[in-house]
Amino acid sequence: MSLRDFWYIAAESRLLKGRPLASVILGESVALFRDLEGRVGVLEDRCAHRNAPLSAGRVSNHCIECPYHGWRYDVLGSCTHIPSLGEGVKLPRHTVRSYPAQEQDGYVWVYMERANPRPPHSGSLMSENGAGRRSACGHGFIPTSRPA
Ligand code: FES
Numbered sequence: 001m002s003l004r005d006f007w008y009i010a011a012e013s014r015l016l017k018g019r020p021l022a023s024v025i026l027g028e029s030v031a032l033f034r035d036l037e038g039r040v041g042v043l044e045d046r047c048a049h050r051n052a053p054l055s056a057g058r059v060s061n062h063c064i065e066c067p068y069h070g071w072r073y074d075v076l077g078s079c080t081h082i083p084s085l086g087e088g089v090k091l092p093r094h095t096v097r098s099y100p101a102q103e104q105d106g107y108v109w110v111y112m113e114r115a116n117p118r119p120p121h122s123g124s125l126m127s128e129n130g131a132g133r134r135s136a137c138g139h140g141f142i143p144t145s146r147p148a
Helices: none
Strands: 007-012 021-025 028-034 040-044 058-060 063-065 079-081 101-104 107-111
Touching: 007 021, 007 028, 040 101, 040 107, 063 079
Parallel strands: none
Antiparallel strands: 007 107, 021 028, 028 040, 058 063, 101 107
């Protein structure tokens, strides 16, 4: 079992509104965003065009928009818009890596492998008094093993 075979907390859900967020998990920079339907996307934080950080962009039309030339990516990492191509031009296929993500207990969990992961946690992280459990480190990453 590798370190990639775990779920990690990337952010508190309440912080993911409006603007994208940046995070680093296992040394990989990721950009998190929530589309207009509430879905969470976690993509590598590097535009397929010229490597600008997507986390510095904005959310636009269900996508994260690169701050440099405006390429847009959906929650699965597929490029959906290239402004310089104009209307009616077929998009070439460009993608950035996307990671499985899930919200649970007020956190956005990210799985660093591409395989179909099991849910991040079989039970709630919240204690009976609702106080919750915090990670020991300052960034809130809590590795949790896959349920048996
Ligand atoms: S670097 Fe992202 S659109 Fe050009």
